[in-house]
Amino acid sequence: MKNAFNSLLLVGALAAAPSLAIAQTAAAQATPAALGSVAGTVADSLSREPLAFATVILLPVDAQNALSTMTTDKGAFSLAGVPAGQYTLLVRYLGYKESAPVAVAVAAGRSTAVAPLALAADRHVLAGVTVTATKAFIEQRADKLVLNVAASPIAAGGTAHDVLSRAPGVLESGAGYSLRGKTVTVLLDGKYTNLSGEELKSMLSAMPGSTLDKVEVIANPSAKYDAQGAAVINIITTKSRKFGTNGVLTAGTGAGRYGRYNAGLTLNHRADRLNIYGGLDRLESKTYATTRAVRSATSETQLQENGLETRRNASNSLRAGLDYDLSKNSSAGVLLKGMLSTRSRDGQNTAELNTTRGLPLSESVVNTVGTAKVLSPSVNLYYKTKLDTLGKELRLNADYFGYNKASGNTYATSFTDEFSTGQNPDFLRDNSPASNSVKSLSADYSQPFYKGNLEAGLKTTFTTTDNDIRWEQAPAGQPWTLDLGKTNHFIYRENINAAYATYSRSIKKTEVQVGLRAEQTNTTGTSLTLNQTNERHYLNFFPSFSAQYNQSEKVQLGFSYSRKIDRFRFGIVNPFVNYISQYRYAQGNPNIRPSFSHNFEFTHSYSSLLSTSLSYGHHTDVLIETYRKDDATQVVVNSFGNFRSAESLDGSMTLMKPLLNGKWTTVTTAGFSFAKVNDGSVGLRNARPAAMLSTNHTLALAKGLKAEVSGMYMSPLTFGGVAFKSRFYTGFGISKSVLKDLGTLTLNVTDVFNTQQNRYSVLANGINSRNVDQTESRFVKLNFSYKFGNKNVKASQRRSTGIEGEKSRMDN
Structure with a gap:
């Protein structure tokens, strides 16, 4: 264990060195005299979870040449090349109230850090709007492909294996799965499954589709992910977002050449500081x-x-x-x-x-x-x-x-x-x-x-x-x-x-x-x-x-x-x-x-x-x-x-x-x-x-x-x-x-x-x-789910x- 820990510290030093060198080189470069920058983060006011892809607007006091950007998947934003002066910063996000205006003073040659911004959910807007559009099963985002399993009638009564077999570009092989010719690492709620081949397929075949919220297909994962696998599939399971006690009951039956059935119960209790x-x-x-x-x-x-x-x-x-x-x-x-x-x-x-x-x-x-x-x-x-x-x-x-x-x-x-x-x-x-x-x-x-x-x-x-x-x-x-x-x-x-x-x-x-x-x-x-x-x-x-x-x-x-x-x-x-x-x-x-x-x-x-x-x-x-x-x-x-x-x-x-x-x-x-x-x-x-x-x-x-x-x-x-x-x-x-x-x-x-x-x-x-x-893959399945509670x-x-x-x- 001691040798492994020493090796870990050595590897950490080796990995950090190039980044430090890059940072020192960048810091040595001069910023144009009349320009500065603004950076900050945006999160949910209750859970303090980051809000990805929120719109950030920087308005000059003269209301001309507004600048805008979007937050990253970590809820962070950065605006570079901002002329020095006085600004008003706003944040907008669907389903949330617009942020209160924040006064920002940008100084030449300096980076201005904005205090973390927290948006409150707009329950009146959510309750008062009737959504007539249907959520697509497949969404293409900037860095990933998202399968909205919970919105798919075909996924009901099926398994996680069935869902992956429908993902565009994903092919099943004896060793597991591949994406556009790349080997795939399968994650479950961001955690590595440590299974492959038939055992991975058996685990996914034993996982009811009703427990899945969405599947993220990441063709080019960053260095943050393990080096194993040129592509990543992250299976995200359902988790309640409601206060109080609530749950979902599911039951289903089906048949191919033989019969099959599934049943499940999920329970959740959420208070201000506790979630069980x-x-x-x-x-x-x-x-x-x-x-x-x-x-x-x-x-x-x-x-x-x-x-x-x-x-x-x-x-x-x-x-x-x-x-x-x-x-x-x-x-x-x-x-x-x-x-x-x-x-x-x-x-x-x-x-x-x-x-x-x-x-x-x-x-x-x-x-x-x-x-x-x-x-x-x-x-x-x-x-x-x-x-x-x-x-x-x-x-x-x-x-x-x-x-x-x-x-x-x-x-x-x-x-x-x-x-x-x-x-x-x-x-x-x-x-x-x-x-x-x-x-x-x-x-x-x-x-x-x-x-x-x-x-x-x-x-x-x-x-x-x-x-x-x-x-x-x-x-x-x-x-x-x-x-x-x-x-x-x-x-x-x-x-x-x-x-x-x-x-x-x-x-x-x-x-x-x-x-x-x-x-x-x-x-x-x-x-x-x-x-x-x-x-x-x-x-x-x-x-x-x-x-x-x-x-x-x-x-x-x-x-x-x-x-x-x-x-x-x-x-x-x-x-x-x-x-x-x-x-x-x-x-x-x-x-x-x-x-x-x-x-x-x-x-x-x-x-x-x-x-x-x-x-x-x-x-x-x-x-x-x-x-x-x-x-x-x-x-x-x-x-x-x-x-x-x-x-x-x-x-x-x-x-x-x-x-x-x-x-x-x-x-x-x-x-x-x-x-x-x-x-x-x-x-x-x-x-x-x-x-x-x-x-x-x-x-x-x-x-x-x-x-x-x-x-x-x-x-x-x-x-x-x-x-x-x-x-x-x-x-x-x-x-x-x-x-x-x-x-x-x-x-x-x-x-x-x-x-x-x-x-x-x-x-x-x-x-x-x-x-x-x-x-066998041809089945007729009938599934029922019922939500109860707060x-x-x-x-x-x-x-x-x-x-x-x-x-x-x-x-x-």
């Missing part, structure tokens, strides 16, 4: 998944596999939290979360070896049954305080996340050929417990600084994954014996010490942000079974830069750059073998290395109507899924490896058009994606660009009715020896306000035409296969913690 909240949700479903594959075995034979598996899932999510205002400027809180999920599987996979003319040679049938139980508790403690009236703020977080899994599967294999029929099946079984934990401490500091805003922070994270997989085999009629070839006990430990600093300011019409993040990493992977240990220690720097030029009130141009790291999922480094079928295995690679990337993006936006982006990435030591085949047994083993480099190019254009006086909102995105591996391995250099089109329409109808239609299409894409075929998806939903607008009844259909499937071919390393994987609004607190990135990498 909690909730319990249950989701139960039974679904099916199919797999089909045809691949060449030899020049004269081919192997055809068909699989069908039914899965039962039941999840219970519990959360309880407390926020307390210690004083006018300080608050603290605790948040406890827990998820208990159980899964069972029952499947059959049939593999037939035929001649190329279709004559059968042999058949293998594998029947699989298995169960899994996962308990994942988490704790967050936070403290935040404003150190003065000029905008200095300190946030402290302590986090713990646990992931404990008990899992077991039994495989019965029956083999038939011309020489053997009716033999007893061979049995194989595994017992795969996992005990993983993540602990994190972080400190974040911000303050106005030299006509802008400075943010800096320290963070240390300790992660341990302990996987003890035991395989046993029982050949036809024989007793169970240990399978030494697959059994392995593997422990992986990782410590990351990080420091960052960012500086942002407005220079006339340009908003600029520069940042630097340093991460010092220590890893140890130990196979107790093989008595092997791999250690690594490395220090990396991750600069970032962004600039937005406000050409006019309607036109903005932007550019951003960031260096990122793509850390492997914890399961990838584990060398144990995962049995998929008699002819398919997956195996980790203990020698895997993280991948690094340089990411550039140009953006253009016109009013709230059109936004365009073009991004390029150069990746080194790129992580790619690999395949190798044993010609004697015809077994294909999936793994991962590092390859020299890769290039990616992506572009998109989004049109947001309100129609019928705002009652009909349409958001349509068209784009393309291209990626190519720079490596001489057979088949890996194959590349083919893909086009993408997604559209979402929300319509406010009469008498409290609202309808939504969405669709997505992606053309074929080839990358790294894998050629993906086109994908298509569409959904429909309708909702009705009932019980004096306290209740909402929703009916929706997802994947209307049952086309959401993954079709791909593998053409690399001597493997020629065609595959179709499909998890309706007086008070802004809620949002807080971020520091372990979501590590959650997003757990997959065992």
